[in-house]
Amino acid sequence: MKERGWTEIPIGGVIEEAGNAAAYETGSWRTYRPVWNSETCIHCLRCWVACPDSSIEIADGKVTGIDYEHCKGCGICSFECPVDPKAIEMKLETDFAKE
Amino acid sequence: MTGNDATAEAMRQIAPDVVTCFPITPQTELMHKFAEHVADGDVDTELVLVESEHSAMSAAVGAAAAGARAMTATAANGLALMWEIVYIAASYRLPIVMPVVNRALSGPINIHCDHSDTMGCRDTGWIQLYSENAQEAYDNTLQALRIAEHPDVLLPVMVTFDGFILSHTAEILEGLEDAEVKDWIGTYEAKYSILNTDDPVTIGPLDLQDYYFEHKRQQVEGMRHAPDVIREIGRAYGELCGRSYDLFEAYRLEDAELAVVALGSTCGTTKVVVDELREQGVKAGLLKIRSFRPFPEAEIAEALGNAKAIGVLDRSISFGAPGGPVHKEIKAALYGTGHEIGIVNYIYGLGGRDMSMNDIKTAFAGLEKVAREGTPDDNIRFLGLRGEGGV
Numbered sequence: 416m417k418e419r420g421w422t423e424i425p426i427g428g429v430i431e432e433a434g435n436a437a438a439y440e441t442g443s444w445r446t447y448r449p450v451w452n453s454e455t456c457i458h459c460l461r462c463w464v465a466c467p468d469s470s471i472e473i474a475d476g477k478v479t480g481i482d483y484e485h486c487k488g489c490g491i492c493s494f495e496c497p498v499d500p501k502a503i504e505m506k507l508e509t510d511f512a513k514e
Numbered sequence: 515m516t517g518n519d520a521t522a523e524a525m526r527q528i529a530p531d532v533v534t535c536f537p538i539t540p541q542t543e544l545m546h547k548f549a550e551h552v553a554d555g556d557v558d559t560e561l562v563l564v565e566s567e568h569s570a571m572s573a574a575v576g577a578a579a580a581g582a583r584a585m586t587a588t589a590a591n592g593l594a595l596m597w598e599i600v601y602i603a604a605s606y607r608l609p610i611v612m613p614v615v616n617r618a619l620s621g622p623i624n625i626h627c628d629h630s631d632t633m634g635c636r637d638t639g640w641i642q643l644y645s646e647n648a649q650e651a652y653d654n655t656l657q658a659l660r661i662a663e664h665p666d667v668l669l670p671v672m673v674t675f676d677g678f679i680l681s682h683t684a685e686i687l688e689g690l691e692d693a694e695v696k697d698w699i700g701t702y703e704a705k706y707s708i709l710n711t712d713d714p715v716t717i718g719p720l721d722l723q724d725y726y727f728e729h730k731r732q733q734v735e736g737m738r739h740a741p742d743v744i745r746e747i748g749r750a751y752g753e754l755c756g757r758s759y760d761l762f763e764a765y766r767l768e769d770a771e772l773a774v775v776a777l778g779s780t781c782g783t784t785k786v787v788v789d790e791l792r793e794q795g796v797k798a799g800l801l802k803i804r805s806f807r808p809f810p811e812a813e814i815a816e817a818l819g820n821a822k823a824i825g826v827l828d829r830s831i832s833f834g835a836p837g838g839p840v841h842k843e844i845k846a847a848l849y850g851t852g853h854e855i856g857i858v859n860y861i862y863g864l865g866g867r868d869m870s871m872n873d874i875k876t877a878f879a880g881l882e883k884v885a886r887e888g889t890p891d892d893n894i895r896f897l898g899l900r901g902e903g904g905v
C-alpha cells in the first residue's frame with residue numbers, strides 16, 4: 416500500500432472506509448510462524464474459530480492455508496489444535512529468513 | 515455575576531448537547547450553577563455526572579466523537595487527572611470547549627490561583643484563551659465554540675480565568691440575549707459521528723510509525739489557521755455586541771518604553787498602574803496575552819518593538835528552565851528581530867499570593883533600571899517572595 420502524505424489523509428486519524436483493516440498488513444509483526452500440515456489436519460476448524468486475525472484460510476469447510484500477510488503469530492491456532500502431534504506448529508520466523 | 519456564574523450563564527445560553535461534570539474547587543460553583551439550569555429544565559443538555567476528571571474528559575471525547583457539542587470544566591488537579599485524555603481530544607480534532615478555573619497544582623496542596631495547571635497543558639494541542647475578568651470569561655466561552663468548530667481549525671479550546679480572584683468575585687456582566695447567542699453559535703454539523711451507521715467510520719484507531727507523524731503535522735496546521743480564525747471571530751463578536759477581541763491587547767503600548775507582559779486578572783491591576791505611571795510621565799504600557807496557544811509571536815514581537823525594557827509576568831514556574839513559560843515565549847519571539855531589549859522575568863502570585871499594585875510598581879521600577887543598564891544577571895526574579903531573592 417502506498418503511504419500518503421499529511422495533506423492526503425483525513426484529520427484526527429479517522430478511518431473513513433469501513434472494514435478496511437484487510438488493507439493493513441500486520442504479518443511483519445510476527446516472531447513465530449504457524450506452519451500448517453495438510454497431511455495431519457482433521458479440519459475441525461477450531462483454529463479458524465479461534466484466530467483473532469481471521470488468518471486461517473478455508474474453502475468449503477476445509478482449511479486451505481494461512482494468510483501470512485495478516486497473521487501476527489500469536490500461536491492460538493496451534494494451542495487450540497486438538498491433534499497430536501499438532502497440525503499447526505509454531506516456528507521461529509528467523510528460521511525462514513533465508514527464504 | 516462571579517466568573518463562575520458568568521461562565522455558567524454562557525453555557526446555559528449555548529446549551530451544549532452534552533456536559534460532563536466532576537467538581538473541583540474553584541470550578542465547583544460553575545458546574546453547580548449549570549447543573550441547576552439542567553435540573554430546572556432551562557436547557558436540554560445531557561449532564562453526565564462522572565466519577566473523576568479522567569472520566570469527564572473521556573465522556574466529553576465520546577460525546578464529541580458522536581457529533582455532539584460537548585463541554586466540561588475543571589481546575590488544577592482535575593486538569594492534571596484528565597491529562598491523558600486532554601491530548602486525545604486534541605489529536606482526534608474534537609472541538610470540545612472547556613473553561614478552566616486557574617488554580618495552583620499540588621503540592622503542597624493549595625486551592626488558590628496560579629497558572630501552573632493550564633501552563634502545564636500548553637503543549638497538549640488545545641487552544642488557550644486567557645481572561646482578564648468575568649466579562650472576558652463569558653465572551654471567550656461564546657467565541658471559543660465558534661473557534662473550535664471552525665472547519666479550518668477543529669481543535670478543542672480552553673478558556674481560562676483566575677480561581678477565586680475571578681471565579682468568586684462579582685462584577686457587572688453585559689450578557690447577550692439568548693436569541694443572539696443561538697444565532698451566534700448556529701448549529702454544529704460534525705464531519706464524523708461514530709453513531710452514524712449509514713456512514714460508519716473508525717475514530718481513535720492505532721496509529722504507528724507509518725501515520726502518527728502525519729496526523730501530528732495536521733494538528734500543527736489546525737493551530738496555524740487558528741490566529742486568523744480567532745481574530746475574525748473576535749471582530750465579528752465586536753460587531754455583535756461592541757466588545758471586539760484580538761489575539762492580544764496592547765494597552766498604552768505604542769510609545770511605551772517600559773512594557774509589562776501578562777495574562778489573566780493581573781492585567782486589570784496592571785492597567786491601573788500603567789495609568790498612574792503615565793500621569794507621572796513614565797512611558798509604561800501593557801501587553802495582555804489573550805491567546806497563549808496559538809502564540810502570535812510575530813505580532814507580539816512587533817508590538818514590543820519600541821520598548822527599552824520588558825518585564826514578563828509569569829504566574830507559574832517552569833522548573834529547571836530559564837524562566838517561566840510566558841517569559842520563554844517572549845524571548846523566543848524577539849530572537850532574531852534585531853531588537854536589543856532588556857528582559858526581566860517576574861515570577862509572581864504562586865498559590866494565590868496577592869499581586870498588589872505596589873508589586874507591579876516594583877516591577878516597573880525594576881524595568882526603569884533595566885532600560886538604563888541593560889539585561890541584568892538576575893533576570894529571573896520572584897515578585898512578592900519573602901527571603902533572599904524576593905523583590
Ligand code: SF4
Pocket residue numbers: 449465466467468469470471481485486487488489490491492493
Ligand atoms: S498464529 Fe494467531 S494470528 Fe496467526 S493464524 Fe494462528 S491464531 Fe491466527
Ligand code: SF4
Pocket residue numbers: 451455456457458459460461462463478492495496497498502503
Ligand atoms: S485446529 Fe488443527 S486440526 Fe483443526 S482445522 Fe485447525 S489445523 Fe486442522
